[in-house]
Amino acid sequence: DGGITQSPKYLFRKEGQNVTLSCEQNLNHDAMYWYRQDPGQGLRLIYYSQIVNDFQKGDIAEGYSVSREKKESFPLTVTSAQKNPTAFYLCASSIPSNPAYGYTFGSGTRLTVV
Amino acid sequence: AQKITQTQPGMFVQEKEAVTLDCTYDTSDPSYGLFWYKQPSSGEMIFLIYQGSYDQQNATEGRYSLNFQKARKSANLVISASQLGDSAMYFCAMREGGTGNQFYFGTGTSLTVIP
Numbered sequence: 648d649g650g651i652t653q654s655p656k657y658l659f660r661k662e663g664q665n666v667t668l669s670c671e672q673n674l675n676h677d678a679m680y681w682y683r684q685d686p687g688q689g690l691r692l693i694y695y696s697q698i699v700n701d702f703q704k705g706d707i708a709e710g711y712s713v714s715r716e717k718k719e720s721f722p723l724t725v726t727s728a729q730k731n732p733t734a735f736y737l738c739a740s741s742i743p744s745n746p747a748y749g750y751t752f753g754s755g756t757r758l759t760v761v
Numbered sequence: 762a763q764k765i766t767q768t769q770p771g772m773f774v775q776e777k778e779a780v781t782l783d784c785t786y787d788t789s790d791p792s793y794g795l796f797w798y799k800q801p802s803s804g805e806m807i808f809l810i811y812q813g814s815y816d817q818q819n820a821t822e823g824r825y826s827l828n829f830q831k832a833r834k835s836a837n838l839v840i841s842a843s844q845l846g847d848s849a850m851y852f853c854a855m856r857e858g859g860t861g862n863q864f865y866f867g868t869g870t871s872l873t874v875i876p
Contacts, residue, residue, distance in 0.1 A: 687871075689852065689867060689869050690852070690866045737804075737806065744858075745856075746792055746793050746814075746856045746858040747811070748794075749796050749811060749856070749864075750796075750854075750864060752805060752806040754803075754805045755804040
């Protein structure tokens, strides 16, 4: 079955550590996205990529980094520069530039700073 | 200006009753898509229904229907015969044809179904 796999489901980070969240898709989608969701809030765009080796900052990119070396993979690194990283992170993929095509989401990663 | 506005932070509905979740949108692009997603407490985002800007009829998917009023820029979700499993967050989203690169999400409505 095609879909998006996010791992791990739960992640704990110590102060000052970098952590990487995995996102893999086998839908052959060109576009991939990372969103952050705080409790009771909507989704905020961190980064997105429409093609391999290219990505753009979203609304809240500071303290995060991404790479897109393969079409299937779009890992997100939460760096020590992100002062408040505790949140729920959702990865999504889609066909770019098609308003009739929705997002397919992963099941999310809950990151907690300890 | 907000692209997607959901004005109901929380809603309650009696089991088996119908409920309408409001969504208004703002765009000057003639080609766009409107989407509703459900997010249960487990966190995954579940696609519910889609409406295209050129669609003449309101979209329906089982117990879900989208009340599309283009002139009002309104895309309300109607859930008929509510079930306890409908308790969740609901997000309205829009994708424009011109850019098409990302979705614009509303802030969500928390629906609670009362037995």
